[in-house]
Amino acid sequence: MQKKPVWLEEVLTNVKIKALNEMQVASMEAQASEKDIILLSATGSGKTLAFLLPLVEQLQAADNQTKALIIVPSRELAIQIEHVFKSMQLNLKVTCCYGGHKREIEENNLKQAPALLIGTPGRLADHIRRGNITVASIETLVLDEFDKSLELGFQEEMSFIIGSLPSVKKRVLTSATNLEDIPSFVGLNEPQKLDFLTGNEDSDTGLAIKTLNSPEKDKLETLFRLVCMLGNRSTIIFCNHRESVERTSELLKERDILNVFYHGAMEQQERDAALCKFRNGTSNILVTTDLAARGLDIANIRYIVHYHLPHTEDAFTHRNGRTARMDASGTAIVILGPDEKLPAYIPADAEQIVLPETAEIPEKPKWSTLFIAAGKKDKVNKVDIVGFLSQKGELKKEDIGLIEVKDFFAFVAVKKIKANHTLHLIKDQKIKGKKVKIAVAK
Template identity: 30%
Template sequence: MTAFSSLGLSDALLRAVQEQGYDTPSPIQAQAIPVVLEGRDLLAAAQTGTGKTAGFTLPMLQLLSEHRPPDGHQLRALVLTPTRELAAQVGESVSTYGRHLPLRSAIVFGGVSINPQKDLLRRGVDILVATPGRLLDLQGQGCVDLSHVQILVLDEADRMLDMGFIHDIKRILKLLPKKRQNLMFSATFSPEIRRLTSDILHNPTSIEVSRNVTAHKIEQRFHAVEKTEKMTVLAHMILAGNWSQVLVFSRTKHGANRLSQQLERNGISAVAIHGNKSQNARTRALSDFKGGLVRVLVATDIAARGLDIDHLPHVVNYELPNVPADYVHRIGRTGRAGASGEAVSLISRDEEKEFRAIERLLRQKFDVQPAPAVDLDMLQASAANYVPQPEAPAAAPRAAKSGNGQRRGGGQGRAKPAGGDQPRRASGNEAAPSRRRRPRRSTPA
């Protein structure tokens, strides 16, 4: 099997990878890293959970560290993502794998104060991870110089098109140097993606890994449930199975709020996360969920591609998604980096069309089982006796130090905001690394 040491990465990067407990690259990493190191443009189709973030982060860090400008830190690499959560996840990977390199990075997105992000950019960064809207806001205020960008990464390009970012992306492209390396990652090679590719990439190498395929270690279960009984069945599965960490997907924001409130009334701690929540509320919800303070996180599809939760054991589709590909992204929150996981879908009579679309997409027939029998007395007793076991409190959020002792900015409230803003609670992406020994995993995220 391929080892990271055979891919041409520097000792500093290999050390960071080893410290994370990884030894073997995933297929997307083994194929993408050499291409990026050669300086070629890349178009990669890779599902969530296949390790694509490290597939571009590691070689990008290598190239930037090999050719440093003499006059300090310049913005030389730009990573665009569709959501705040995904920006935070990618930024954390940059910080983690670049911890032994003299590079600075920052993360910028909307929904939080822009002033701390301006401060970080004034100090100079080598790598910027951004959502398109906030990047254009900062550029319009003269806070970002894109004229030295050597590497452009479009992560989850299909999602950016779905969310209507195409015009923002075209505006950003006009601000970048004509000569640069372009890396595009997408879950699909749709006609829209191919058109965007022709506008951005030059003679790219194409890689296709695990297209619309669910991870082998994810156990998928489907239950036929009357719509009015879904809440009771969900509570039964959580309590009877003693599930302590469950990510539940709802189709709508209102439905996510209602479901989290119903779970709370049944003695199951829950919180909702969706686009109408403030960034502070989203960060706090994710932090509480990762830390074991909340048992259930109810999310809309905004979280399907942006959440990276180590060893998440259970994902539940309370409602099937309207777009079948979103099913793959949803359940991809579990079974990550080679771990096992369980994905349960509750299917009501009016979701037959969505279920068949998922089967066609995955080219697989699934058995639909009856809903498990519910014992209401047992549910009440289980809820009353459940004792949460949160992890040790995380350290206060702080900026990671780069190899030369400089602080590496994050743009997520790592520094105390100016102008009287309250410091935000750390999310799992912002907290200091746990001191517990990590189990060795074969491939990085």
């Protein structure tokens, strides 16, 4: 790599990695040129840093102008990129725009132009039409998961957004899957292609693929017995439809299998609660649609279960990308009904699982999640919450788990055996001088 920027070592320390990998080094070198770039690399390989790091010096010289725009297909991916950027601790303003919460919040944030803007197509197009974004200053355009954001459902809005950016000098497209026909409205000009997809991503990333035959078309009994066999390890179960997600989740609960579900028709707070419970260990099982196949960077997911066969090979790739991330190992399990055939993209010699004769319900998680109706906009942070729960709720440090603070509310994991007693102690207490609702998260 060329001479390292003076800020790089400190940023890498802040994001808790020792050194850039080969793909990230190549990306930084390529983006030092004026050429457009297509970056293809496996899910979990560190693509977010690969396109954020080359933006740093441009953003540092932003002078209260928005210099770079990152467009993503889902709000979860937008939030994830914002989290990574903030963890770099560059003291640069970033604003995240996506549907599912009040537009007015974003409008207030956009009054002072952020150096970096991240968003989903629908919400970004809305802000541009309303004149909330100063488009003339944007010089770098990044399309993350571009194969998804350039699908037919997004093309009208994507065309409008890109057509509204008169000053773009560089375009960077990234994904774990390629798209052969990139629409002309993207404006790519002889892009440099960095292809780190080997065709053997599964073996390269420590991902094992296994199959499981269900004797019945309704696979629920097979799924139940599989979950019992896997125990309380972190598991994502993928279904193809929202209705199937809720049905599967409910039927597992009826069988005493604790789980949370997640799909695109849920309110934002419901989605945040489900993901938080999965992240913090209140639930070890997440039942979801392909919405969770992109943008979720949750550590230590051990199993991916394809309850329904994915519609495409790309969907299979992105689902599996939730596990075996950054040198960790993981297992993807494909459940096949009696009339289903193994798709060609799944190895024909994949190991076949044989379930035990008896099914034992896994041990229940030891954590519970509390909802606190106050967040960043109320000047409440993690330190405030720990202090409050320690002093007023009589919790020790080891009784408090992961804390996530959103704009207007927060979630905190507490040891399940302490939750009811703590709630009783704090029911009439105040945080930062204000009485707020605190309850077990629904």
